[in-house]
Amino acid sequence: MAATLLVPPAAPRSWHALFRTLGCTLALSLAALCASPSRAALDTTALTDDHSVNTPTGWLSYTNQTPQALSDRLAEHNARIVGLEVSAVTNGGEPRFLARLVPNTGAYAVPGWWWYYDQTAEQVAALVNANQGRLIEIDRYDRGGGQIRYAVVMVSNSGGARRDWSYLLGVTHNQLHAHMQATGSRPIDLDGWGTGAARRYNAVFVRNTGSDFRLFDWEADLTPAQIATRTTAFQGRVVKLARVPGGRYLFVQVRNTGADNSAWWHKYGFRSLLDLNQHAQQLGARPVDIVSYSTTSGRRFDAVLIDNANATERRLRTAFAPFLDANQNPLGIFSAFIKRVDGPVLANYNGERRAETASAIKVLHLLHAMRQVQAGNDSLDSLFTYYNYPAEGSNHVPKDRCPKPQHEHDGYALYSSLEWGLDRMMAASDNRTTRGVVLRYGGFDALNATAAAVGMVDTQLRHNVGCGYWDVVNERVDPAGLRNLTTAADLAHVYEGVFNATLLNNTHRARAEFLESVSKDGLAGLAVRRVVAEEAAALGKTAVVADFYKAIRLWGKKGNYGTCLGDPADMRQCGQEVHIGAYAGLVAMPVSLEGLRVHYRHYSFALLFSDVPMNDESSAARALTAAQVEAFWKQVNPELLRPAIRDALLEW
Secondary structure, eight states: OOOOOOOOOSSOOOOOOOOOSSOOOOOHHHHTTOOOSSOOOSBSSOSSOSTTBOOOOOOEEEEEEOHHHHHHHHHHHTEEEEEEEEEEEOTTSOEEEEEEEEESSGGGOOSOEEEEEEEOHHHHHHHHHHHTEEEEEEEEEEOSTTOEEEEEEEEEOSGGGOOOEEEEEEEOHHHHHHHHHHHTEEEEEEEEESOGGGOEEEEEEEEOOGGGOOOEEEEEEEOHHHHHHHHHHHTEEEEEEEEETTTEEEEEEEEOSGGGOOOEEEEEEESSHHHHHHHHHHTTEEEEEEEEEEETTEEEEEEEEEEOOOHHHHHHHHHTGGGBOTTSOBSSEEEEEEEETTSOEEEEESTTOOBOOGGGGHHHHHHHHHHHHHTTSSOTTSEEEEEOOOOBTTBOOGGGSOOOGGGOSGGGEEEEEHHHHHHHHHHSOOHHHHHHHHHHTTSHHHHHHHHHHTTOTTOBOOSOTTSTTEETTTTEEOHHHHOOBBOHHHHHHHHHHHHTTSSOOSGGGHHHHHHHHTBOSOOOOHHHHHHHHHHHHHTTOGGGHHHHHHHOEEEEEEEEEEEEOBBTTBTTSOBSEEEEEEEEEEEEEEEEEETTEEEEEEEEEEEEEEEEEBOTTOOOTTOBOHHHHHHHHHHHHHHHHHHHHHHHHTTO
């Protein structure tokens, strides 16, 4: 089979990440004795590799890719491969790939790169020479009948990407060790196969000197627990991980202290690549190595992750700490997003993760109604019908009840104007008038069509707000089928689009009525004032704190409720209780004052958590109390607004 070659386009597109020098021994006990005349920091570019770069970037990973499918992904995203593994081979000898991609732009750009598969060792050497390239990944596989082939990724070894480097194929542990000692090199790719005396390794190295110098350590037959112990003792960060026969691991780590320090994680046993990717996004992280393997219960994935957050997102990650257990596993879903209207995104912490958002999703109902008013298909003073659903159980507050279709008849009907009903839906968060909007316009399909039309690409209404995941027809919990889906980015997008008049205009007062329905008196809260004071002090503007804070204005919609995930043995039962909360809207930050007139800069934002385990009766480690959730709101909301506050204070 012919090799596949992909050369990325020259014009980048935007994305929606051997030679002797020191002679240091690599044994753990002696690694700290190595020294370098040029102490390195975290890499600011991926010209060597991307394992020690924590500059925020978009990233992608795919599994079970045919060669053509992977080529299509690369062209679609102007991406390049930084991690490649052959995870399966067809009967015809064609490989299936697990690939890790970053954009070929910014800190992750290289002067040229190539990838190939179905290559012999001799062909790999010839390609390296022909391209004047340098390997960054090499993976060995059997295409059938004992025919050993290699899939490789190489970069141009020129300009800023030029490195002294080497690679070895099919060597022993002792040969690896001797090579590193003799050449002053460190491995950037390392894989092993076989057992006992037949164990062999492939490796790619760069010279461990200058800006590439790292104190490093490696070993070839450890358990995850042993890796954790070893990284703690070394104060290290794993940069390469591979699984070897017998279910153990080889790994490479570098010292993770001082200027080399970064947040990082290593996680094992994900049941799907989707689970792995969502875990990484939830931590504000990027995979720098992914391993896949088959088990008796299915394919599993392991990963090494590095920080992928900007300064604001790191603060948010700290504020989200209550939603992580002791092992840094997320408790539910949480995300945050803030963007200057018609300007840059200031923070996007897991902002494209779909989740239930309780009543915050009612902004879609409002937008749909206002677009109908704007088009002349409806009017604000027209008659609006909704229903007063009877109390059930302990829920005696009419506006908070779960709408049930069997009560939607004249005996329970209430009437108002459409304008009053919409204001009630937003200001009082009335579930009855919300259901009235759904009925008025023909059901969820119409509202979902509006979501698609306005660019809410990850939003889908699937249940009536107020019912949680309860199937009122079949009387069972159904989170898989009845979870309303949206994202922090989609919610913020609505508010930005209304404010800049791209989603609504003032025909028939549609835009003005939308903003009136979601308006608030101001942005109260001592925590926000504290952030204003901190940022003003950093800029030497402490005298403006009071006036600046009082001038902040807010539009938005909150939502929160508790619901259940169901008991797998009987979905008529509650099972795990969970809490859901969201807050999205617009914030106006003052930037100047002319006489009595304040000039503003506007930002759209959204903050949410979903399916967070709740249990006020228990101290279980994987459950939060209502008090803990309330404390979270007070901490994370001002942190989300911090970049907007700083941005505006610079001009005040």
